[in-house]
Amino acid sequence: MKDLNYFLKLGMSNPEILLEDGKxxxxxxxxxxxRNEVLERVETILLLSSDEAAGIQRVASFYEVDKKVIEKIVSxxxxxxxxxxYTNGIFTRRSILRIGMLLEDNEIANEVMVQLLNISRVD
Structure with a gap:
């Protein structure tokens, strides 16, 4: 499966191909x-206030996973x-971010981590 970088490189090396090939x-x-959907979800997660909380279904929705995946991570x-x-099924902003760190092969969680690393990078 082609990723976004493939298309960007292709478009830079041969911009006409994207104009000519409809598929x-x-x-x-x-x-x-x-990519835009993922970034919007990441923004939602990163912009949660430090005192905001969410239930398990909302956390599952943030990361686009089944509620059972979150339950397994919690256990x-x-x-x-x-x-x-985290307390009694209620996730704080920090515990929501921790769930992202513990999720495997999740596009949204991976992007959250990339953005957190970008925020904390010191030049």
């Missing part, structure tokens, strides 16, 4: 739409999440 152009536009990493403010 390729649609694939590219779909990748851009998905495996309860102590860690409690240390981040």
């Amino acid at each position: 390729l152009r649609e694939e590219f536009l779909e990748k851009l739409r998905r 495996r990493h309860l102590e860690e999440l409690v240390g981040d403010g």
Whole structure:
């Protein structure tokens, strides 16, 4: 499956191809739409106030996973999440971010981590 970087490189090396190939152009536009959706979700997560809380279903929705995935993470990493403010099914901003760190192969969680690293980078 082609990723967004593939299309960007292709467009830079041969911009006409995206104009001429309708199927390729649609694939590219779909990748851009998905990237935008991911960034909007990341923004929502990163802009939560420090005193805002969310239930398990909302956290699952943030990361576009089934509620059972979050439940499994909570059961495996309860102590860690409690240390981040998780209590009785209520997630703090920090524990929501921790869930992202514990999710595997999740596009939104990966982008959250990239943005957090970008925010904390010191030049």
